[in-house]
Structures are given as C-alpha cells and as structure tokens.
Amino acid sequence: MNMSFVMVGPPLISLLAGISILLWPRLLSYIVAFYLILFGLVGLLPLVL
DSSP, rough: OOHHHHHHHHHHHHHHHHHHHHHGGGGGGHHHHHHHHHHHHHHHHHHHO
C-alpha cells in the first residue's frame, strides 16, 4: 500500500462521507458503518502484512 494513500485516504473519505450525509441523511448509518469497517481494516493491515 502506498504511503501517500494512507495519508490522503482518510480525510478524503471523511469529506465524501460528510457531503453524502448532507445530501442523503438516510445514508448516515451505512456511511458510519462503512467508515468504521474501512478504517478498522486500514488500521489492521500493517499488523497482517
């Protein structure tokens, strides 16, 4: 995994999630769930690899 993605990825995904929640409030629970799963996996990747 490229280090620049690790540094730019989370803020970019957070920004897109925030905009999506503003546009479609019903997506809040799904966005939060995917956010937590994604960053949990990103946090575990260095331990696995």
